[in-house]
Amino acid sequence: MRGIYLDPRTKLFMIFVVSLIVMSNAVTPLEWTIRILLTAIPVFLLITEGKYASALRFTAMYAVSLILMRSFISEDSKGLLSALLVGYCGIVVQFLPAMITAWYVIKTTKIGEFMSAMQKMHVPDGISVSLAVVMRFFPTIKEEYGSIRDAMKMRGISFGGGKLSGMIEYRMIPLMFSCVNIGDELSAAAVTRGLGAPIKRTSAYELRLSTRDIAVMAVFTLSACLFIGAKIIG
């Protein structure tokens, strides 16, 4: 296994802290530093996993919008272009840290590990199974959507033939068809492997919190405390 291995629980904690911090806006330089630092950690972890392309893409997007936002937009900028710019940069700066973290977690956690972690935290089966499906499904949807787009291109249909309703109809309906079918296969496969059996599940993955995990959690807890402290004082 490549990269720095982290326990799924640590990763969930990372998501928790990042979304906590992302929610409140950073104002002072200290808050910005914490925020950028916390964004850098998942990016770094992505690099250690060998996912250079996505790490680079995220960093570039984040850096560009951050710079644009800090240098070109002020309180009294007006007009459509600046509104667009504000909108675009705003969403990127606001939500990208959470998205990077979520992306990192989804890309590097095996479903088995995730389930085992959820079980250790005594999360009810219903929630953990459905969450695992959601996690597994986002990449699938992306893949299926890509194939549908290719098929549409081959027939010479782009953007739903110019109709707004067509756009939904030609893309979403096929997507839903394939998702429903995949879902049926998925549940058949899961049941065959004993999901929903009335006994306690065992897992092939032994989860143990290592020093690495504790260190990462400590860093995140500390920065969350600092951030909240700065908010209260400031």
Added chain:
Amino acid sequence: MKEKKLKPKDFITVGIFTALLFVVEFACGMLGFIHPYVVASYVVLIPIVGSIPMMLFYTKVEKFGMITLMSVLVAIIMFATGMGWLGAPLIIISGLIADLIAKKGNYKSFKSTVLSHGIFCLWICANYFPVIVTAKSYRKNLIDGGYSAEYCDSLFRAINSKTIFVLLILCVIFGMIGAFVGKAVVRKHFEKAGIV
């Protein structure tokens, strides 16, 4: 079908449709950053477009708990993507009520499905909660954070503690209209294909 307890198959169905619903939400959400008024129009966009997967989902719901579970998942994902937890109670309560309404119609009657979808759509309003509850500091935060005053003013003109009731009602109404649209689409495509 007489079985009342949820099976793994049901969990998986819930998971899939939650994922689909979020694809719709993200697609519409991207539009919202063009102009703040679009943010307010989520209450129209998301119920109508999202109704297509939702109506297909409703045809698969047979037991109590699936819709509630979906709302819990929505709340968790909203939190994980940085939208905050202020809306979580609203999301889960509206999911529970939607579930109860649908149960009353035995998950088969179209009338209760329409009503139930309308109530379920209230989750969209949870997006606005941070804006309303913390209006003053949120505005300051946005401006300090680099948003222009113009953007903020239009945002707060469209969304404040007065308009939230209008938005909530619009959510329900368009949720109901969406149910009809979704039903028509499902009938057109999925029933013919024999999936439902």
